[in-house]
Amino acid sequence: MALIAMLALLPRQEHNRDWLRRQLWSRSSEEQGQASLRKELSRLRKELDGPAPGLLCSEGRRVWLDPDQYDLLPAEPGQMLLEGLEIPGAAEFARWLEQQRAAVPHRPENFAAPRAPSSVAVLPFVNDSGDATSDYLAAGIGDELADRISRLRWLKVIGSGNSFGVGGGEDVLAAGRRLGAAYVFGGRLRRSLSGWQLSGRLMACSDGEIICAPALELRNPQESNAILPIVDQMVAILSERLDASEQDRVAALPADQLDVDDLIWRGRWHQNRLSAPELDKAATLFGEALRLAPESPNAAIEWAQNLGHRLWSRRAEPGEVQAFGDAARRAVDLDRRDGRGHMLVGIAEMWLRRMGPAETWLREAIDLCPSLAMAHEQLGTLQTLNGRPVAACEWLMTALRLSPHDFRRFYREAELALALLLQGEWEDALSRAETAIALQPAYWHAHLTRINALWRLKNDAGAATALAELQAARPGFRSDYVDWIPFRNASFNAWLKEPLQALQSG
Known part of the structure; x- marks a missing residue:
């Protein structure tokens, strides 16, 4: 029961086998836990194949439920989420369940119906x-x-x-x-x-x-x-x-009185913090909104965007990115006039290095909503990845003009820095990269551009200091992170890694 609850709780969520093992069999050795997980998945698949063939899906290390084959009902008023589901001794599972319940508490008997949008x-x-x-x-x-x-x-x-x-x-x-x-x-x-x-x-x-x-x-x-x-x-x-x-x-509302729109707004508050724990909290809230209103375009869009944030932060595999694209397409199907859904499909296509379709989707997003600054910014990113940094700067400057103070400014500054770097404008690239780092100190893309700019300005000491600051801000950073950046021409990835290799070998 616990395993299927974890798989089903967040719609369209794909779980890593190692994560599932740690949650449910944390007291067992790794080998024993893996064996227990395999046995439980096999049993679950046999039980589900009769009434719902193909519901349980797996690929490599990933396991998920086909979202088109099941529905989730919200807890009855007065009940907490997954009430009665406890596993003695499974401390990791207990912490996970506590986090889910804290994010989406039980609803009282007098829970109000969803209100009209603002x-x-x-x-x-x-x-x-x-x-x-x-x-x-x-x-x-x-x-x-x-x-x-x-x-x-x-x-x-x-x-x-x-x-x-x-x-x-x-x-x-x-x-x-x-x-x-x-x-x-x-x-x-x-x-x-x-x-x-x-x-x-x-x-x-x-x-x-x-x-x-x-x-x-x-x-x-x-x-x-x-x-x-x-x-x-x-x-x-x-x-x-x-x-x-x-x-x-919404921040001032009691947690047990949140309706669908309130769940989305509180989720956005967590999502805009961009840390992994906050993104997970946002995912829980968006997932609850989808359970309450499965045909809500806004909930579907926010869920898909949150999934994109989480995959981007951990440099996801192509199969996971495709799942993000599928979630975005479902949002488009729910409201074809909402530019945000088209933008998210375009982002997924771009991450998969399908640049032609990506540009089509992003331009459609801008046609639908010309004030959507994020769509302009992503079209700028696409131009950089396509080797057109001059065109990229035009789109990125438009995004900054449209929305100069929102929380994504760090990303736009970092993308401008990269576009300027690819044009050989080392000083301007350095300035933009430092602005991005000031806004988001742990953003390794901006650190990478800063290191490149200093190194190409022949400031080896400054570049070495910048590399040390990157490693302090992002412990565990490796040069192969750079390979994930989806340039159409992989020579750009190698070019960006040159100062890292030179500084680490020296």
Whole structure:
């Protein structure tokens, strides 16, 4: 029972045989534990082959359950997760089960039904330019903003078309409350010293808190190609701040009262910390959300993205990456208009070195959601891996412009550093790499670029110090980690390893 529970608890989770052995037979020798696991898997397969042939799958060291052949029901209200399942003496299993229960506690009898997704009212832009002929321009910008925000599929949008009654003496907050929104955004078009400016306030309707007040400079708004990039940047800023606000809201809720959306937001909070334990906590929360709402596109997307994070952090094998791609494709099937799912499929294809399909999927993601900074960043990564570092810089700079302060900035700085390194811009590469390390000290990709830049600048002492700092930040780092970077041309991997080999041999 314990074995099948561990295999089934996280949908689409693939377990390593050694991990399963350690959890269930930690008191046995390695040889005895392996034999016990083989025996139990054989027994389980025989029992399942009648009612569900092919449910239990294995390949090499990996074991999993076919997610299309079973459903998981949430615990009944008043019961804890896997209540009554205990194994005397199995300390590792007990710790694992305690972690699962802590992440998804039992639900009380009065557990509330899932609420509607959070909503934002986008009010008509106010023309503050002093020029009445610009009224049409302000209205058009408001419509574009509402359309672009509506492409954030996790958010319900009350757009300008439903909000034209707002005006006169009614303030932004009162309008948002009247429209029944969780958040409200009111924007203005005004003149500035350098030309024009788009500004606005995003507010929480519950208490009037100002979530953010972005102000962006706009070139001549009469130019057709000037408005949309600024609107996309505004949407990316609002998306980032709404994301953070929802995470903060859920942080204050009792753990046993989390509905599907709350589970996802709390999972995102853990996931953004990027450490292995936090990613595992996020996986448990996303898995619970999927059990409660198996057809939820948002839950499927977050589960797939979390799986990608975990596989990326441990340089997964191609078979595991393919499972990530399959999970992303299921998310796409649930909502083909959500750019995030397309982006995740593109990332999986890129990791498998299928660069043509990867580019198609990533470009489709951007078409669906132009403000999706991560899709721009990943298309930049793809260009680098394809040996086009100049093109990579353009996409990466766009990602930084769209979302300059989100937690993934370390990745974008590191990817820019690598693209600059491949162009021979050693000093600029070093600067970007050091910025990435300051933001995420244990990110070995950035350390690798820093070592390369210093070594190619003939600063052997600095490169040796940088290598020591990498080894301190990531104990156990080996030069063969570099081979996992999915360059189309493997000569780039060898080139990046040159300073490591020179410094270690010297």
